[in-house]
Structure formats: structure tokens, C-alpha cells
Amino acid sequence: VVGVTFIAFSVTAGDTRPPNLYIGATTIDAGMLSVNGSLDAGTTVTVSAGATLAGSGTIGGGVTAADGSTTAPGNSIGTLTVDGDYTWNAGATMAFELSATDNTSDRLAIGGVLAKSGSGTFAFDFGGTGRAGTTYTLATFASTGFSVEDFSYTNLGGGPAGTFAIVGGTQLTFTIPFSTNANLSAFALGAGTLAPAFDTHTTSYTASVPYAT
Numbered sequence: 001v002v003g004v005t006f007i008a009f010s011v012t013a014g015d016t017r018p019p020n021l022y023i024g025a026t027t028i029d030a031g032m033l034s035v036n037g038s039l040d041a042g043t044t045v046t047v048s049a050g051a052t053l054a055g056s057g058t059i060g061g062g063v064t065a066a067d068g069s070t071t072a073p074g075n076s077i078g079t080l081t082v083d084g085d086y087t088w089n090a091g092a093t094m095a096f097e098l099s100a101t102d103n104t105s106d107r108l109a110i111g112g113v114l115a116k117s118g119s120g121t122f123a124f125d126f127g128g129t130g131r132a133g134t135t136y137t138l139a140t141f142a143s144t145g146f147s148v149e150d151f152s153y154t155n156l157g158g159g160p161a162g163t164f165a166i167v168g169g170t171q172l173t174f175t176i177p178f179s180t181n182a183n184l185s186a187f188a189l190g191a192g193t194l195a196p197a198f199d200t201h202t203t204s205y206t207a208s209v210p211y212a213t
Helices: none
Strands: 008-009 026-028 030-035 045-049 050-054 063-065 070-073 079-082 087-090 093-095 108-111 112-116 122-129 136-141 151-156 163-167 171-176 188-191 193-195
Touching: 045 050, 050 063, 050 079, 070 108, 087 163, 108 112, 151 171
Parallel strands: 008 026, 026 045, 030 050, 045 063, 050 070, 063 087, 070 093, 079 108, 087 112, 093 122, 108 136, 122 151
Antiparallel strands: 136 171, 163 171, 188 193
16 A cells, blocks of 8 residues: 555555655554654554564654564664653563674664553563673663563573663663673683684683593
8 A cells, every 4th residue: 555644544564655644543453564764743553463563763653562563673773763652562572683793772762651551471582682791772761660570581692691670760771791601511622722712702611621541
């Protein structure tokens, strides 16, 4: 569907619409809506089960993520801005990429409240990304009803278990600590050099080196 409406419309798989040419309620029924421009301040977005909201643009109103939906900021790593409230229903997933080289990551920049709705799972899927010894800012907001115990994650790469924190009541961060004990039993030691080289984000190692008898 290509066109303009000034009332409400639903977005289905394969739909494309120019930015800034409509206002009103928007429902993503299926597929993905990637917002890389800006949607008018009167535009609210509902992400239905099985649908995805993505992009690095700005949504002028609020967003409601239904159970079974996905929010995936960025086009690779990037920030999706929501000027209104973001309502996260239990069972909706955040698909976030974490940099392997610095502390950048996908991010939700919420002008209003990061609101909790329902009880159950509020999970981030990190897609196998991340780096030990790094703290990422996942979301900023004016206020939130969440506590850190509400959040969980899957598919973390780059280190041991990570931890969430709510900083100053306005930021959600995720920290992957340095590895404290890596098992190098499968590595080979030759000519006084450990191969492969040490990981710069690992602080201590345990190695088992056989010796000739």
C-alpha cells in the first residue's frame, strides 16, 4: 500500500508509506515497519503479536508493544526515538545489538514513561552480540515503573552473565563484566607463547599444560 491517510490505518507485511504524511493511530499487524524518518506528534504506534517495529527515526507519539511483538531499534546499531510513552506488555521482545568494539548499542530514547504492562517475561534478545567489560545504555526515559528484576535476556555473546541497572530513574543499562576465569585447557603453549593470543578483555586465565616425562 502506498498512499496517504489522515485517519487511522493498519500496516501489514510489505507496506511502505512516506514519512510525515499522516497522523493518527498506526497498527503494525504483521511484518516490519522501519521508521527512519519521523512520524507526526499525533501518531501513536501499536505493534501487534508477530510484528516488528524497527528503525532509527522518531515517533512523535507513544508506542504500545503487544505480547508476541518485537521492537528492534536501529538498522544495525542505532537509536529509535519515541517522544511519548512506551508501553511494554509482558511477552514482547526487545531485539538489541551490542557492539563488540565499544559501548554503543541499539537504544530506545523515550521522551515519556517506560511503562510496564502485565506480568511475565520482559526479555531482550541480544542476538549473540556483546563484549566483556562493557556497560551499554539500552534505554533512556523520563520515568519508569520497572525494576531491574523484571528484565531478562537471551543470546548474549562476549562474556559471562550480564546485569541490568536502572540509573537515576532515567536510564536502563546492561553490564557484561570482565571474565574472571577462562579455561584454556584446549589451547597450545609453544615457544613460550600462548596461542591464540590473550583476549584483552579477560583478566585472568587457567591453563593446563602437559609436560614430557
